[in-house]
Amino acid sequence: MKANRPKRDVHPDLARERLKCNFNIEEVTNIIDGGKDKTLERKKIEDIALNNGACLDEIPDECLSIKERYENAIRKSCIYSNIVRNEMLEITGMENFESPVLRRTADAFFKDISPFMLHLGMFVPTLIGQSTPEQMAEWLPKALDMKIIGAYAQTELGHGTFIRGLETTATYDPDKEEFVLHSPTITSYKWWAGGLGKTANHCVVMAQLYTQGECHGTHLFIVQIRDLDTHMPLPGIKVGEIGPRMGFSSADNGFLGFNSFRIPRQNMLMKHAKVEKDGCYVKSAKHGKLTYGTMVFIRVTLVSEMSFNLSKAATIAIRYSAVRRQTELRPNEPEPQILDYPTQQHKLFICIATAHAFQLTSKWLWDTFQAVMADVRKGNVDALPELHALSSCLKAVSTSDALSHIEQCRFACGGHGYMLSSNLPFIYSFVAATRTYEGDYTVLLLQTARFLVKAWEQAESGNNVTPTVAYLNRTANTKRVVWDNTHEGIIQSFQAIAAGKIGQCVRSIRDRIKSGMDYEDAWLMTTVQLVAAAEAHCRAVLVNTYWNEMIRLTKSSSANVKTVMHQLAVLYLMYWALEKTGDLLKYSSVSKQDLDDLQRRYEELLAALRPNAVSLVDAFDLRDEILHSSLGSYDGCVYERLMEEAQKSPLNAEPVNPSFHKYIKPLMQGKL
Ligand SMILES: CC/C=C\C/C=C\C/C=C\C/C=C\C/C=C\C/C=C\CC/C=C/C(=O)SCCNC(=O)CCNC(=O)[C@H](O)C(C)(C)COP(=O)(O)OP(=O)(O)OC[C@H]1O[C@@H](n2cnc3c(N)ncnc32)[C@H](O)[C@@H]1OP(=O)(O)O
């Protein structure tokens, strides 16, 4: 049911903030969206979804039981997927089913997550990326039309990171032309898959393929797990929900076990390898890791997902900080807006800048991904290692940075930020999971480090390396870069830090090998440094890409938009330079005086951005229905909304709770 939202006047403090704005908000929105036409398309889609849909719940999700929350999420998912299927895809085009606009609009329906998210987010992309044309023709229309609902079941109780260690088996039986899926141990049970517990009737399963007595490693299979009519689990399938967790509380993450469960041979996803009718295994892929393609795709999309989540948190915290007043600065003066405190600006303006950095970088990464995939389709896999290294580190660093900045947004809202009605705890717990899923932070940075060590060795011996590590050709044999406090200078310093750290890792590994260790142990002993080196490389990529994209995208912007976009990018560079002063001292000629100057310029920049702060978050153009926040709504009526939300607590449904008569009164009377 749709709740009515009282219309309120904009809080005078927010109204005053908006009058201070000196740039064209719409222009900035267009840059974030990727162009004026994209903004128009997004707004049209949001109008369709929000005018049709059941966006607001009368009872907040957090006041429902687990079962009620799931059922409500399913109800809304069905409404939303109907709108997606019947109206939105007409606008975006069917091929853009994973468009960030659909993802963003979904937030108006789900404070937490839809149980259908993984159907569109991973099941469908896996069908597209891993099927033969015949398989695609069979499964994809049904999936897009919601005739079948899928999940992505890869992780097991015993293994998530180490995919080669998965235990589920798929053994080919040539007599019946079927695979037999089996879960031989408790640790082989599939675990975690979103939407698998109660919602999905199909799933993609990763299993060790056995044929003709030989194991060929992990492959993907499409498996029907429930009857399409009764929804009962099929015989041989044990499926259920894994229980309450930190977030993802409206979805049904599931477990799944197989007891010699048979599927037709054609259900192996055979784009990159196949099993012939007689059991003969034929590999067609030019790269052994193409079956990991869905993970690379999601890692790429997560960078823009992080920008979106950070923009929500920043909008909430900055609007709140404009209406919240606290502490007299001087006796008898009005209390200032907390946004006037430089410490508050330090917590929050970096969130705006980071949302831009991730958004602009994510578009560039998406284009890179598309170009590499086009090459792969033509049989050229040369750029795959670089894409894997890039998507791994950007996923790791963007999710980790977003998480810590979102936590800063919560700190910035004091006690009220702890309220679920602020939405900050939901955003935080959603993003907390992203640091782990689709590859844990450390694990992915170590993947990038493998690539970097090889690239460093190439550069050291004078060979040209691939574009994202091209800075190694300049810096691999340089000891310290000369400090220069321009944006070019700061970007080069980040590259010098990365090169210096990678070089140090290579030397540590070599020294350890010289002292008698084998390569594996030398690598293992160096992993703390390797993670730091990969993070440094990622920061070098981020500052460089953000800067270049900002310049490119503001070429035809008005003067004041150019200025404010420039200020945000400089803020981003300075913030990270100041965070990494130890590294700068180690790998550049920066002096104490230079760092003091940088700190002063950073503080001046916070003050320069202050008048535009509210308008910069307005430029994210997040409708109240998407923000779901008592603290962050456009009108800034924070206290009225907090009080309104409090009334909805089930504990306020009756003046005296029965537990008083049952326990407290007897306790007071000494009768308990
Ligand atoms: C109604 C609908 C409502 C709403 C929906 C609306 C819209 C939805 C639309 C869109 C949704 C958009 C976004 C989705 C957002 C959120 C998603 C939500 C939830 C997600 C839930 C999470 C799912 C999962 O987590 S799935 C499981 C993921 N698991 C992992 O990531 C595991 C991590 N581990 C690994 O990746 C690997 O094991 C490994 C660590 C990489 C190691 O692999 P392996 O041991 O096999 O390899 P080696 O170490 O031996 O390396 C050998 C060699 O290969 C290179 N390598 C490894 N991987 C790759 C690769 N992928 N590509 C290329 N190369 C690779 C490796 O580097 C080595 O190279 P060298 O030998 O040269 O060094």
Ligand SMILES: Cc1cc2nc3c(=O)[nH]c(=O)nc-3n(C[C@H](O)[C@H](O)[C@H](O)COP(=O)(O)OP(=O)(O)OC[C@H]3O[C@@H](n4cnc5c(N)ncnc54)[C@H](O)[C@@H]3O)c2cc1C
């Ligand atoms: C909310 C949520 C949703 C999910 N949805 C899905 C889904 O839909 N489908 C699916 O298949 N999976 C899903 N997953 C599972 C997810 O992909 C895994 O949890 C993730 O890949 C991490 O693997 P793990 O749990 O095995 O952690 P582990 O690998 O056990 O990690 C534990 C710790 O060990 C460290 N570690 C592990 N290996 C190494 C190493 N080689 N070197 C150094 N340190 C190491 C890690 O850094 C980490 O600190 C989901 C998880 C979550 C939290």
